[in-house]
Amino acid sequence: MNMDQGKTSRHSIKKVKRLKKWLTYLVMSLLAIFFMFPIVFMLMSSIKNNEYQVVTDMSSLRAFLPVGELGFQNYKDVFTSQHFGHVMFNSVFIMITTVVIGLFVNSMIAYALARLRFKGKTFLLSSIISLIIIPFESVAIPLLVMVNHLPWFGGETSWLDSYHVQIIPFIADAFSIFLFYQFFIDIPKDLEEAALIDGASHFGIYWKIVLPLSKPIFATVAILQALNSWNRFMWPLMVTRGTDVRPLTVGIQSYFGQDPRLWGDLMAFASLITIPVLIVFLLFQKWFVRSVASTGIKG
Template identity: 55%
Template sequence: MTTTSAPAGSAGATPTAGSPSRKVREDRKPGLGLTIWRYTLRTLLVLVFALPLLFMLVSSLKPDTQIFGDIGSFAAFLPVGDISLDNYTAVFDRVPFWRFMGNSIVISVFTVGLGILVNSMCAYALARLRFKGRALILGIIVATLIVPFETLALPLLWWVNLLPFYDGSIGWMDTYEVQIIPFIANAFSIFLFYQYFDSIPRELDEAARVDGAGRFRIYWKIVLPLAGPAIATVAILTFLPAWNQYLWPLMVVQSEELRPVMVGIDYFKQLNTSWGQIMSYASLITIPVLALFVCFQRAFVSSIASSGVKG
């Protein structure tokens, strides 16, 4: 009785030590030195970004004397010594924290929501419609990215002070609108949406038009739902500057009832400066930013990888 061996390369054949498939797998495996180097680099990056946050959180639990006493040693990053929540209690006694927090939430939510709508519509027109000057308009929009806000602050202040308001008065000073409307349109958000919309197959638009859909319906029902990662990225990148606004509210808002959280830091620099209270205040206003990023980090990374780095 004779047995027939499986031919080389067949599905049932087991790769031997010298077979090409095993060599390919072995070549693809990183060496031990490279693996150690990768994890070491990642650990260093984590420490660079995490240690300042850890120092802020730990210092918010310590009195000022201990904060300065622990600086220069590893104890600055450890919750040791005189630990308490007194700094957090003092924050709520010193400033109207919930009023500032509510103002920042209102400003940020409206800026993000309206920004996604306006910037995505502009990007859709540039990416899907064909008209003369389209490339020039896109180039001008992208060119505005190099202009810092500080150079526009004074001209913008002059303009908003001359605009008519709803009640017939002149000037938008000391309102929510002056903190929201100038920041709805954003060049980087338009460019990011443009890159993402341009990667969506145009055959979807053509099929929808055959079914009788108009331009806005195609944008609202087809293109925008497919741009989830881009929307998440724009939401994060719009929320951060809206939440961190300091210079502009300081220029246009006088009443305490309309001030955002960043302006509230100035309250702790008056008279006696308490660094423990400043750290507590900073910890409280950082929580919403971290929560937003944790919720949208997967979509954020996906959008940057798929559209944000395209030429």
């Protein structure tokens, strides 16, 4: 009898676990569908060629369905516009430059904090962590005043309306440094100590030992910095005047407040802004998930 009761109890526990598992999947699927609504609406609207169809479909589920006159004329209109190619180049250039230099700078700072001993290390680390909670909006105006008076090569007396004003202030990032630091302190010190005994420098250890072991965190920081750079709007709007150095997020403004017939073009423009971000995430997804799992970051 006891054996039968034990089997029944184990069977009941398995059923409860299975039920919880399926309920979790169901809730996650419903949340995914809910958050996909804006993206689906944007993509469906971008292929509707009828000039007023995007507006008229907003009052029904037709807004999320590929119905009506469909095609890629909206995308052709965007690609043939005068400034799309240029602002696309600006966004890609600013994002790649910020991410590549930022990965090197932030990882070097984090490695120094994680492995080197120097006075003021604890204070410096605490200051970097405290910077994470300060919103950029609170320092945007002081930063604007500062860069407006900084010199540049060639005798320029202002950084405004340039690429470097959109890159340099965002290379060193407090949250990226913190992520690198959390990852580096978990790397065993045995290999580094053996390399130091063999005469290796700290930079040589960082370059030849730490970097190959840190691919997951580099992918994570690359994704986060790429997203921040690609989606940045307020700062480029403040520091640029024309379309010469403006990114896509500011360039899309040219469609606002215009004829409702351009809503299809606007949705196509928005889709072209979103697609590169999805591509970046898909390319680094494996490393991103591995880094989140290894560092215990809760999202």
